[in-house]
Amino acid sequence: MSKRHLPLASAALDTLAGEGRSLRFWWRDDDARTVTPDLERLLGLAKAHDLPLAVAAIADGAEAALAERIADEDGVRVLVHGYAHANHAPAGAKRAEFGDHRPGDAMAAEIAAAKARLEALFGGRLLPAFVPPWNRIGEAARALLPSLGLPVVSVYGPARAAGPGLPAELNTHLDVMDWRAMRGLSPAEADRLLAGLIEARATADAGGATEPIGLLTHHLQHDEAAWHLVEAVVALCASHRAGAWPALRDLVDARRVPGCGRA
Template identity: 40%
Template sequence: MASWQALADEARLWFDSGRTGILWWRDDDAVDAGPALERLLAIREDAAVSLSLAVVPAQATPALAARLRAAPDVDVLQHGYAHVNHAAASERKKMELGLHRPAMMVLGELGTGWLALERLFGAQALAVMVPPWNRIAPTLVPTLPEIGFKGLSTFGPRRRPRPTRGLLEINTHVDLTDWKGGRGFVGEAAALAALVSALARARAASPAASAEPVGVLSHHLAMDGEAWDFLRSLWQRATILPGLAISPARALFTTETVSTPSLVTGEANG
């Protein structure tokens, strides 16, 4: 387990090597404006850090779009289509972007979802796919660039920066919620251990240019008080540590990410 001092020590190793460890912040399951979103945006504003929201297109409301227009530097990523589990009841892991339905139906929904995000959020929406539950069938990944997506973001260390031609993968590595243990905060020591480990792994990358950005994953609709307190402390501390920087998703995925996905033909629900 790690401490705040361990994070400071890791940041110092980056600084002493003349490099900068890149952090980024992704919050999942955004659908509407409300008190939890306001709390999230307040932390972002107080710490002056960049935030990306993974928005569920089929559930996104005009109220959410209106609220984010007042925060134009918040990036919007596409969180699947409806965040609906299509896996069989016998399967342990939930999945929306799997092979349980025809691929053209899945891709058609994603195209419909992009149109919804583009209509609601305009230039704030990036062509980055965040699969619900961080799961996508491997055979579907190569199809994402074919319908215009330039980025993919799941959870855990990526195998390679570009899993397929035309697609950049930038993941999250620190989930603040203990989904298997009561859905409360995973704990300060565990969260910091995951963060320090991911930073150390990125620092060890060779060549240095291939160092993976380290993502912090929050869920504003599901977090308890301890998770909120940790999130605020993390960004307040990280912004003043030499050797670390917090990057917006837009910069990480490059300006090419904002190009509009093309629609695919085929049957789509919703």
């Protein structure tokens, strides 16, 4: 199914495999608070393909049932997905919870509270990475993260180099949703985007040092088109010999700011 629906991406991976090369992938799903049928479907897909899955959980409203459900899912880890997923942007601005329009002290308090809440729920399954809602974060909030025990930030798009004292980025690059239409991307569009990502990474670096390609999903928002696309993407990239899926802790640890603890 995946090769039929994603022929360009499949061909790009075949080329890499023929050269004895591979690319790294990772998977982040946003907006978890509790156990739902959609979450079960997400977990089932990850387990069926034996893939690591990063669940970005919203601290405010996160339920113990969520922690209990994923406790025995070996490949699942949790990231801090903001505090309440609340929009604080002024009227007319793009939605953001941690934009530069907010006082730094208020944002620091919420980030610290979010981390503490999720640590209490998930323990060692929580990784020290911050996922700002809507993939937007202001410079002030970004600068706060390492001192709050969150040396990695995950947004959408190519990673920018981390300056002194700033968090490193572990980003996503293929969103399966067409948010304007509120439906899944067409297989043809997703195929074009994924093939472009694979080819760009292969061209940039043959040694595997480039950032991994990140798949972004939102289990609560998916229609059937989005679910079928997720299945096609993970089936292709999980089964292909040119696809590698490192452990999530290894990906996060590799990007730590020197001197920031393992929190």
